[in-house]
Amino acid sequence: MVRAEQVVAEERAAAGPRSGGRARASGGGRAKGRPPGRRPPVALLAAFILPALALYTVFIIYPLFSALQYSLFTWEGTRQAGFAGLDNFTRLFSGVYAERFWRAFGHNGLFFLGTMAVQTTLGLAFAVLLHRSRFGKRFLQTAYTLPYLVSPIVVGYLWSLMLSPQFGAVNEALRAVGLDALAQPWTGDPQLALPTLILVNTWQWIGFPMLLFSAALAGIPEEYAEAARTDGASGARVFWHVTLPLLLPAIGIVSVLTFIGNMNVLDLVYAMQGSQGAPAGATDVLGLLFYRTAFQNPDLNAIGQSSALAVVMFVFIFGVSIVATRVLRRAEERLR
């Protein structure tokens, strides 16, 4: 999972010379608050740094570069049969692979848009409403956040039990209040399956944007809104013209995090719709496609093919995140 600090850190790391200059101008020294530091003997340094460096390099960084290398070869089972150039990539974008790729890609896109529309909007609404209310604030925030703790696999199984057409609690509850028409085969209908997944995913994650927006709201001085109100602005106008612009950085961070999370979504779909993205691939996503290409693939070249897919996904997710973070930072600087 990716958290807010991570993006903030990435932002700082990616900021490069410009924000470095800013830090020097304001704080002095390279990084803010950094003590002068000592120059330790090499052996001591190694003792402190090498364990983490080795673990991280061997199990995280090296495999990623290996994946890149794997993707450039033709494989016969677990044996590299020869240099393939970009063959694995061209195959990914042609024929039946392309069909599956773009279908899964489209589902990820819908997943992202749906989540932004429902989860982010609701999260913002709850944060704003909670910001002004005193009564039970802590309890409500905790209640909204509790599902975040639960494993996506558990969430998926729990909801598929509850959404089961015959014995499920959801349809039973709908029938009990006379809404029989709404009792649908939620996970079995190709039209409903993806929206259902988005809602279940929202149920799990809504506390996250809500907490981020709450923290951002708490950081906005009350005087701004008060000044606008004194000038006669209505509550809605104050929100649109004062509060919302000040929340833009937080909205940006939430969007990037939602994008990363949604592009990597796998567990929930696996639990609710299986590794094929049932019904009939209506909920297939890139994560599942990658898993199947790598581990449920009769193709002799499974390793080459899945590695090419991994590289494409990596470049896309990482690339968009970096670009989006930079654009957001620029926009933020302009607003300031």
Place this chain on the structure above:
Amino acid sequence: MTTTLESPAPPPAAASAPPRPRRARRGARELLGGAAVQLLLWGYAAVALAPLLLMLISSLRPEAELRQDPLGLPVRPALENYTTAWTQANFSGYFMNSVVVTVSSILLGTSVSVLAAYALARFRFFGDALLTAFFMAGLMIPIRLGVVPVFYLLDNLGLLDSQLGLICVYAASGVPFSVFVLTAFFRQLPVELEEAARIDGAGEFRVFGRIMLPLVRPALATVMLFQFIDLWNDFFFPLVLVDREHYTLPVGLTTFFTEYGLNQSLLYAGLVITTAPLVVLFLIATRQIMTGLTAGIGR
């Protein structure tokens, strides 16, 4: 709320005639709006909590009862589902695997991270900034995409289908986040502390272990807590990297669901067993989790 309502300066000229009825009307509307807001907020709290409550209640009911009425309360709490899941469906095994893997990974990952973070925060050396950036790069990497090479790496090391292999991958996956948080904390500590200790003749490791480490305890707790949530809940790496004997709870659930798919109350019990440790943890550390989630925003 009341203060903001009254804060608009009263328009001096028109103040004589209209204000009273207008204020009353506005007050009523405000009250109604407030009630609607409360209804919405508490209504959603019900939506957030009901499924978890239903999961707990259903796990305590016999299967036949559950079939008849999926929404009822347990007539008498039945613990059979739990004993069946624990013994027959091997949840005892999954649970132990989860505990061993999660705890070891956190201990290993946090230990190496806190050492590196200390050095990155307090020492000056050639390439320190580059090294920090190298660790930070891991924050945004979707590490699952490297799973095929990880699989063959573990295979070559003879660590496939073992807890140790899984622990190495998990511990490594926590390094960027832990290093990031702990470095930030170490940087905030005053230099005078370690200087004083060193003047008193304490060695490098003594300064670190006795003086600096205890001071970053809150950060250590945060880092370990979030690793616990991530690792306890992960299902992808065990699915790929270990055999059934070493399955952790989330992967165990997948086989459990295919085998016992028709016994709903039993399934609910399995879900509760998987989730319970996290809820306990949450109740102990609510504050830390809620603030940790938003660290770096606002303020």
